[in-house]
Amino acid sequence: MNSQLMRRVLLVAVIIAFAAAAIPGFHYYQYLESHTSTDDAYVDGTVALVSSRVAGTVTNVYVEDNWTVKESDLLLTLDSRDFDVRVDQARAQLERTKQSVDELFAGVEAAKSGVSLTQSQLKQARIDFDRAKSLRDQGVVSSAMYDQAETGLRIALADEALAEHQLAQAKAALGNEAEDHSRYARPVVKQAEAALEAAKLDQTYTRITAPFAGIVTRKSAHVGNRVQVGEPLLAVVPLGKLYVTANFKETQLTDVRVGQKAEVAADIYPGYVYQAHVDSISMGTGAAFSLLPPENATGNWVKVVQRVPVKVVLDQPAPPDKPLRLGLSVEVAIDLGDRHGALLTSIVQRRFQKNGETLPNESLKVAPMPNSETRPEAEPGAAHGEQQHFIHGVAPR
Numbered sequence: 001m002n003s004q005l006m007r008r009v010l011l012v013a014v015i016i017a018f019a020a021a022a023i024p025g026f027h028y029y030q031y032l033e034s035h036t037s038t039d040d041a042y043v044d045g046t047v048a049l050v051s052s053r054v055a056g057t058v059t060n061v062y063v064e065d066n067w068t069v070k071e072s073d074l075l076l077t078l079d080s081r082d083f084d085v086r087v088d089q090a091r092a093q094l095e096r097t098k099q100s101v102d103e104l105f106a107g108v109e110a111a112k113s114g115v116s117l118t119q120s121q122l123k124q125a126r127i128d129f130d131r132a133k134s135l136r137d138q139g140v141v142s143s144a145m146y147d148q149a150e151t152g153l154r155i156a157l158a159d160e161a162l163a164e165h166q167l168a169q170a171k172a173a174l175g176n177e178a179e180d181h182s183r184y185a186r187p188v189v190k191q192a193e194a195a196l197e198a199a200k201l202d203q204t205y206t207r208i209t210a211p212f213a214g215i216v217t218r219k220s221a222h223v224g225n226r227v228q229v230g231e232p233l234l235a236v237v238p239l240g241k242l243y244v245t246a247n248f249k250e251t252q253l254t255d256v257r258v259g260q261k262a263e264v265a266a267d268i269y270p271g272y273v274y275q276a277h278v279d280s281i282s283m284g285t286g287a288a289f290s291l292l293p294p295e296n297a298t299g300n301w302v303k304v305v306q307r308v309p310v311k312v313v314l315d316q317p318a319p320p321d322k323p324l325r326l327g328l329s330v331e332v333a334i335d336l337g338d339r340h341g342a343l344l345t346s347i348v349q350r351r352f353q354k355n356g357e358t359l360p361n362e363s364l365k366v367a368p369m370p371n372s373e374t375r376p377e378a379e380p381g382a383a384h385g386e387q388q389h390f391i392h393g394v395a396p397r
Helices: 002-034 081-137 143-174 187-204 347-351
Strands: 035-044 048-051 056-061 074-078 207-209 214-217 232-237 243-249 261-266 274-281 307-314 329-335
Touching: 074 232, 081 143, 081 187, 243 329, 261 307, 274 347, 307 329
Parallel strands: none
Antiparallel strands: 035 243, 035 329, 048 232, 056 074, 074 207, 214 232, 243 307, 261 274, 261 329, 274 307
16 A cells, blocks of 8 residues: 555656656756857957057056056157257258248249349330431431430330349249248248157157057067067057857857847856847858868868858946956857848948948947837747846757
């Protein structure tokens, strides 16, 4: 009797155990149908390699590796004495050019006076010639005096023509006639002014500042180093512009769309999940953009499941106590419930386009979140349900 009772109790326990296991099993099956995940993912982002725009010697360094900097913070300085001298030279050359313009204006005035003088001389030569001609016709003067007056007239005409050519030459040296308020609006002056501005720019390049807020890394500059143009001196990693690159198998991307919700778990913070969304899907596989892409037409082709990079952007910046770092390994799971999004369009790109124009794409301060404009509502019956963390302990589809 006791053994029969025990068998019944055991049977009831087994039935209850199977019933209890069926519930999480059903949820697990639902997950497999509505989610896809991968552990082939890492933290990515923009890294600014800070370099010098001029050659020089490092005089001061204000940062070290892993220091936090704000935008426009001073990173290091170069010896500016050579550039100070160039600025002084350019400024002196500008003043000398303005003096040359003043000399040209004076030359124009002198040429105008020369024209007035030759015109007066020509007027007198005509009077003398007319008088000599009249007296010769009356037989009062000799032919020699007439010839002398005629020669004087021809010389006066030639002097007038020469003076007019000299005036034209003086005006051509200035370029055009101008009033005093535009006295120095001349190509030679503008060229000297541009040289001065270039020298001042080179002088400012001796102070190297942070392009944006971030963390300093890979610093190689030290006091006394001679640096060349374009030589990397350090790198700045922006904390607010990090994202995740998840490499999904091509068979997993059938229902992946831009704007779908995603969850990211970093190995460095076990148990913590970052809320995110799919920003865009790469146009090619990782192998297609590698240094040595596969040549499938060589005759020894073997079919291998390819992986496609998917850009996943966090909905909110990472909390201060759980910052992400470049290259960290993460796991990504995507909720496939909403399948109305685009396949290629980037959500970030839309935020930089306005009235048909594209704004500078590196000025984004906060990661964009899916909204009614970028992520349409799912159709009725889509598997949304309550928010759940579905990364750990679940194998990829």
